[in-house]
Amino acid sequence: KAGVTxxxxxxxxxxxxxxxxxxxxxxxxxxxxxxxxxxxxxxxFLFEYFSETxxxxxxxxxxxxxxxxxxxxxxxxxxxxxxGDSALYLCASSLDRGANTIYFGEGSWLTVV
Amino acid sequence: xxxxxxxxxxxxxxxxxxxxxxxxxxxSASDYFIWYKQESGKGPQFIIDIRSNMDKRQGQRVTVLLNxxxxxxSLQIAxxxxxxxxxxxxxxxxxxxxxxxxxxxxxxxx
Numbered sequence: 001k002a003g004v005t006x007x008x009x010x011x012x013x014x015x016x017x018x019x020x021x022x023x024x025x026x027x028x029x030x031x032x033x034x035x036x037x038x039x040x041x042x043x044x045f046l047f048e049y050f051s052e053t054x055x056x057x058x059x060x061x062x063x064x065x066x067x068x069x070x071x072x073x074x075x076x077x078x079x080x081x082x083x084g085d086s087a088l089y090l091c092a093s094s095l096d097r098g099a100n101t102i103y104f105g106e107g108s109w110l111t112v113v
Numbered sequence: 114x115x116x117x118x119x120x121x122x123x124x125x126x127x128x129x130x131x132x133x134x135x136x137x138x139x140x141s142a143s144d145y146f147i148w149y150k151q152e153s154g155k156g157p158q159f160i161i162d163i164r165s166n167m168d169k170r171q172g173q174r175v176t177v178l179l180n181x182x183x184x185x186x187s188l189q190i191a192x193x194x195x196x197x198x199x200x201x202x203x204x205x206x207x208x209x210x211x212x213x214x215x216x217x218x219x220x221x222x223x
Contacts, residue, residue: 004156031209033210033211035211035213042202042213042214042215042216043157043202043204043211043213044213045210045211045212048209048210055209056208056209056210058210090156090157092211097209098144098206098209101159101162102147102159102206102211103159104149104156104157104158104159105156106154106155106156107155107156
């Protein structure tokens with residue numbers, strides 16, 4: 001059974017650009033969450049999607065957005081990139097909302113220059 | 114507000130010894146708690162979880178203890194191996210999201 005798949009694994013963007021990251025959850029998993037990981041702030045919750053709807057959102061500016069498709073795949077977008085957006089962006093999936101076991105992908109490493 | 118923190122940022126043990134990683138939490142309303150292991154360049158890997166109505170749960174070589182009185186969580190790794198070297202995070206689940214601690218770096222010396 002394939003795990004959570006994230007693409008691209010590595011990318012470099014310039015300040016002011018926008019970026020889209022993709023996540024394919026484990027087959028059958030319907031809940032997808034996104035987290036940002038930085039050395040200074042650790043792992044921080046971005047948002048959660050279930051049934052194509054954003055159900056929960058962390059304390060991030062509106063430049064961070066996302067969506068979920070009918071097949072549970074999810075994308076997140078960051079517009080007007082800032083240097084501080086450089087981070088590892090992690091996608092996690094679980095069978096359902098509130099499911100005990102949440103599995104993470106390997107992440108997308110974003111560097112903003 | 115909610116917060117999850119770790120008492121020790123680094124832990125160095127000898128191969129074969131038992132390791133104990135500690136975590137403090139502040140949200141008494143959390144549903145359950147999870148321990149993750151993250152190796153360099155990889156995403157967090159689920160180790161074990163425990164529901165808030167339990168005190169102890171055992172897995173393969175790992176045991177999680179939950180003390181709700183003092184809001185403390187610990188992960189015990191038996192017979193620590195070099196492959197256990199990683200950063201370990203505790204996380205609490207509440208309102209369908211995880212709040213993570215800062216992490217503890219475990220180094221296993223051969």
